[in-house]
Amino acid sequence: MRKFILFSFFLSVAIAFQSCKNNSKKAGDTAGFSYDEKIQKEFQEKLILVEDGGTVEFPEGKFLFKKALSLEGKKNVTIKGTGTQKTILSFLGQTEGAEGINVTNCQNVTLEGFTVQDAKGDNIKLKGCDGVHIHHMNSTWTTGADTSNGNYGYYPVECKNVLMEYNEVSYCADAGVYIGQSTNVTIHHCYAHHNVAGIEIENCINSDIYKNKAENNAGGILVFDLPKLFQGNGRNAKVWDNDCINNNFQNFGKPGSIVASIPPGSGMIIMATDSVDVFNNRLTNNKTIGIACVSYYMTGKQLNDTTYGPYCTIISIHDNKFDRSGLSLTEKVPDLSTDLGKLLTATFKGAIDIFVDGSADPKLRDKNGQLPEGKKICIRNNGDVKFGNLNAWKTHGREDIMNFKDTDISKFDCSYTGINGNNQKPEEVK
Amino acid sequence: MKKLSAILIIICISSLIIFNQCKISDGKVTLDVTAKPFEKLSEYNFFKGKISDLIPNEKVLPYDLITALFSDYAHKARFVWMPAGTSAKYKKDEVVEFPIGAVLIKNFYYPTDFRDESKGRKIMETRLLVRRADKWDALTYVWNDEQTDADLNIVGDTKKVSFTNLQGEKLNIDYSYPNKNQCKNCHNLKNVQEPIGPKVRYLNKDFKYADGSKNQLEKWTEVGYLTGYKKEENLANKIASAFDPTSGTVEERAKSYIEINCAHCHRREGSANTTGLFLLLSEKNPESWGTMKSPVAAGRASGNCLYDVVPGKPDESILVYRMTENDPEIRMPELGRSLQHKEAVQLIRQWISEMKK
Numbered sequence: 001m002r003k004f005i006l007f008s009f010f011l012s013v014a015i016a017f018q019s020c021k022n023n024s025k026k027a028g029d030t031a032g033f034s035y036d037e038k039i040q041k042e043f044q045e046k047l048i049l050v051e052d053g054g055t056v057e058f059p060e061g062k063f064l065f066k067k068a069l070s071l072e073g074k075k076n077v078t079i080k081g082t083g084t085q086k087t088i089l090s091f092l093g094q095t096e097g098a099e100g101i102n103v104t105n106c107q108n109v110t111l112e113g114f115t116v117q118d119a120k121g122d123n124i125k126l127k128g129c130d131g132v133h134i135h136h137m138n139s140t141w142t143t144g145a146d147t148s149n150g151n152y153g154y155y156p157v158e159c160k161n162v163l164m165e166y167n168e169v170s171y172c173a174d175a176g177v178y179i180g181q182s183t184n185v186t187i188h189h190c191y192a193h194h195n196v197a198g199i200e201i202e203n204c205i206n207s208d209i210y211k212n213k214a215e216n217n218a219g220g221i222l223v224f225d226l227p228k229l230f231q232g233n234g235r236n237a238k239v240w241d242n243d244c245i246n247n248n249f250q251n252f253g254k255p256g257s258i259v260a261s262i263p264p265g266s267g268m269i270i271m272a273t274d275s276v277d278v279f280n281n282r283l284t285n286n287k288t289i290g291i292a293c294v295s296y297y298m299t300g301k302q303l304n305d306t307t308y309g310p311y312c313t314i315i316s317i318h319d320n321k322f323d324r325s326g327l328s329l330t331e332k333v334p335d336l337s338t339d340l341g342k343l344l345t346a347t348f349k350g351a352i353d354i355f356v357d358g359s360a361d362p363k364l365r366d367k368n369g370q371l372p373e374g375k376k377i378c379i380r381n382n383g384d385v386k387f388g389n390l391n392a393w394k395t396h397g398r399e400d401i402m403n404f405k406d407t408d409i410s411k412f413d414c415s416y417t418g419i420n421g422n423n424q425k426p427e428e429v430k
Numbered sequence: 431m432k433k434l435s436a437i438l439i440i441i442c443i444s445s446l447i448i449f450n451q452c453k454i455s456d457g458k459v460t461l462d463v464t465a466k467p468f469e470k471l472s473e474y475n476f477f478k479g480k481i482s483d484l485i486p487n488e489k490v491l492p493y494d495l496i497t498a499l500f501s502d503y504a505h506k507a508r509f510v511w512m513p514a515g516t517s518a519k520y521k522k523d524e525v526v527e528f529p530i531g532a533v534l535i536k537n538f539y540y541p542t543d544f545r546d547e548s549k550g551r552k553i554m555e556t557r558l559l560v561r562r563a564d565k566w567d568a569l570t571y572v573w574n575d576e577q578t579d580a581d582l583n584i585v586g587d588t589k590k591v592s593f594t595n596l597q598g599e600k601l602n603i604d605y606s607y608p609n610k611n612q613c614k615n616c617h618n619l620k621n622v623q624e625p626i627g628p629k630v631r632y633l634n635k636d637f638k639y640a641d642g643s644k645n646q647l648e649k650w651t652e653v654g655y656l657t658g659y660k661k662e663e664n665l666a667n668k669i670a671s672a673f674d675p676t677s678g679t680v681e682e683r684a685k686s687y688i689e690i691n692c693a694h695c696h697r698r699e700g701s702a703n704t705t706g707l708f709l710l711l712s713e714k715n716p717e718s719w720g721t722m723k724s725p726v727a728a729g730r731a732s733g734n735c736l737y738d739v740v741p742g743k744p745d746e747s748i749l750v751y752r753m754t755e756n757d758p759e760i761r762m763p764e765l766g767r768s769l770q771h772k773e774a775v776q777l778i779r780q781w782i783s784e785m786k787k
Contacts, residue, residue: 020733020734020746020748020750021734041585044609045585048584066588067586070611072610072611072614094758095768097764104701105614105621120757121759128621150759151727151730173730180727228706228723228724228726254730254732255734256732256734302722304717
C-alpha cells in the first residue's frame with residue numbers, strides 16, 4: 001500500500017528561527033482620536049447596565065479606547081452606531097484585552113452601524129452566542145497590510161444562528177469575516193478586501209455564503225476544516241453567486257498560521273471539509289487558482305487528530321465562471337511567494353481555474369484512487385476551464401509530488417442534488 | 431435608662447441621615463444574599479477594628495492556596511465566611527460546593543517594600559464572590575487612597591501603584607481593576623460563574639491561625655465550614671507548591687503553576703476551549719498540554735513559532751513566549767497581568783528544557 005505523504009515537501013521549507021518574536025507595528029490612524037478615561041468607562045458601563053431587550057447607542061464621533069469593550073450574558077440586546085462613517089471606535093495602542101468588542105454568552109445580539117478599527121487582536125469577537133446579527137458594520141486596520149495587524153475583522157466562534165450582512169472588512173492579517181465552529185451561518189452582501197483571506201468559515205455546520213464580494217485579498221473565500229477543534233468536522237455549505245475578484249494581494253499572514261500558506265491569487269479554497277455546493281460564482285482575475293479543492297495536508301502541517309477527516313468528500317463545483325482576461329501579461333504570472341504557489345506553477349506551467357490535489361481518504365478510495373458514489377468530488381459545467389490534478393493519493397512524498405499530475409477533468413464529471421446549506425434561513429434586513 | 435435609649439435613637443437617626451442606614455455592629459458579618467450588594471465594603475462587617483488591618487471578624491476565616499494565581503505580584507489576603515449552620519460540601523477534584531450565602535473575600539495589596547512588609551502596604555481592591563441562590567455574584571470594591579473603605583465598582587478602573595520588589599527594584603505599574611464582565615472571563619465554567627481557587631488540592635496545606643497552625647481542610651471541618659472531608663484521600667491528592675523545590679519535581683511544580691494560572695479558561699468547559707490547549711492536571715495527553723501542538727487562532731501571538739511546547743526548546747515554545755511578553759495581544763493570561771512573572775517563566779523554561787523529546 002502506498003503511503004500518502006506530501007507534507008514533508010512543504011515542511012522542508014519551513015522557516016528556520018531562533019525564538020518566538022514580537023514584531024513591532026506601523027503607526028495607524030490617530031487623526032481626531034484622543035483618549036478620555038470617562039468615555040471608556042461610559043461606553044463600558046452602558047454595556048454592563050443595558051437590560052435584556054435594550055439598545056446601547058454609540059453616538060457619532062471618533063472614540064479611542066485603551067481597554068476592550070465587553071458585553072456578557074445579555075438577551076436581545078442591540079449595539080447601534082450612527083453609521084460606519086460617523087461612529088468610529090479605535091483601539092489603536094490598547095493596553096488591555098486583545099479584542100475591540102468582545103461579546104460572550106449572549107442570546108440574540110445585534111451589532112449595527114459603526115466602525116471598529118485597530119484592535120490588538122480581533123476587532124469584533126463573539127463567543128458562545130445564540131443569535132448573532134451583524135450588519136452595516138465596518139472593521140479595519142488603518143496600519144495597512146501589516147503582519148502584526150489583528151487576525152479577524154468579525155470573529156463569531158462557537159455560536160449558533162449567525163447572520164452577517166452588508167459588512168465591510170479590510171486589512172486583517174488572517175481572515176476578514178471569519179466564522180469558526182458555529183452552526184447555521186449566513187454570510188451575504190459582505191465586502192472583504194485587502195485581507196489575507198476575505199471570507200472564511202471554519203468547522204461550521206450548515207452555512208450559506210452568497211452575493212458577497214471578495215476583492216484584492218490573497219485568498220477570496222475559504223471553506224475550511226481544521227483539526228483539534230472543539231467542533232470538529234464541519235459540513236453542509238452552499239457557496240453561490242459570489243464575486244471573487246483580483247485576489248492577488250500579498251500574503252501578509254503570520255508565518256506558521258494556516259492562511260500564510262495560501263498562494264496569493266486564490267479565488268476560493270475548499271479544504272478538508274464535507275458536503276459543499278459551489279455554484280454560479282464568478283472567479284475573475286485571480287492569478288494563481290480559481291477554485292481549489294484540497295486536503296489538510298496541503299498546508300504542510302503535521303496532523304495527529306484521529307477524530308479529524310483531513311480529506312474532502314461530497315463536493316460539487318458547477319456552473320461557475322472563470323475569467324483571467326483582465327490581467328496583463330506580467331500580472332498573469334502566478335504566485336511564486338508560497339510553497340504551494342511554486343509547486344503549482346512548476347507543475348502546471350501557469351494559472352489554473354480548478355485545482356484538486358487528488359487526495360482521497362484511504363478508507364474510502366478504490367485502487368485507482370477514486371471515491372465511491374455519493375462521496376465523490378464533482379466538477380461540471382464550468383465552461384472551458386484549465387484543470388489540474390496532482391493525484392496526491394499516489395505520491396510517496398516530496399521527491400515524486402510532481403510525477404502524477406494530470407489535467408483530465410472527466411473523472412470528476414458528476415453532480416449532486418440536495419447538498420444543504422443553512423436551512424434555518426434568517427430574514428435579510430434590507 | 432430611658433434617656434440613654436433616647437440618645438441612642440437620636441444618634442441612630444442622625445447617622446441614618448448621614449449613612450442612610452441604622453446598624454449597630456455586633457461583631458458579626460452583615461449579608462443578605464437576596465438584597466442588592468452594599469456600596470461600601472465596610473457595611474459587610476467582614477473586618478473588625480481599623481478596616482485596613484484586615485483583622486477578620488467572628489467566623490471570617492482566613493485561608494491560603496498552595497499555588498496561587500499571579501496578579502502582577504499583588505499579595506492576596508483571602509477569607510471565607512458562611513452563614514450560621516451552613517457548610518461547604520467536599521468535592522475531590524473541583525471547587526468545594528459552597529452553601530447559599532457563602533462569601534469568598536479576596537484582598538489585593540502591595541507591600542511598600544516586599545523585603546520588609548512592616549513598612550506598610552496599600553490595599554488596592556477587595557473582590558467578593560457571593561453565593562446567591564441561583565448563581566455566584568462577583569463584586570469588586572476599590573479602596574480609597576486614605577485606606578478607610580472601599581467602593582463598589584462595576585465598570586473597572588486603572589490606578590497607579592508603586593512598590594519595591596524582592597530584588598530591591600522600585601516598580602510603578604498601572605494596576606487594572608476588572609469590570610463586571612471581565613470577572614466572568616476567568617470565573618467561567620460552562621458559561622456559569624464559578625470560584626477558581628478553593629479546590630481541596632489547593633487548600634490542602636497548613637495555615638497559621640491565630641490559635642495555632644493547622645491543615646486548612648481540618649480547620650474548615652472543625653469550624654463547621656466543610657462536610658465530607660476525607661483525610662486519606664487527601665494524602666494522595668496534594669499538589670506541589672510552584673516555588674517550593676521541596677514540594678515536588680520541576681514538572682510537578684510547573685504543572686501546578688500552569689493549572690492554577692491557566693486551566694480556569696484552558697479546560698474543556700472553560701472560555702479558552704476553542705484553543706484545544708487543555709491544562710488541567712487531569713489531562714494526561716501531552717498534546718493537550720501543548721506538546722508539539724499547533725496554535726489554532728493565536729495569530730501574531732504565536733510569535734512566528736509553530737508549536738505551543740517544543741520539548742527541550744523553551745525559546746521555540748509559544749507557551750513560554752506568551753508568558754514572557756507583556757503586549758496585550760500576546761500575553762497570557764489575558765487579564766490581570768501587565769508584568770512578567772519572572773520566577774514562573776524561569777520554572778516553565780526549566781520544565782520544557784528538561785522535557786524528553
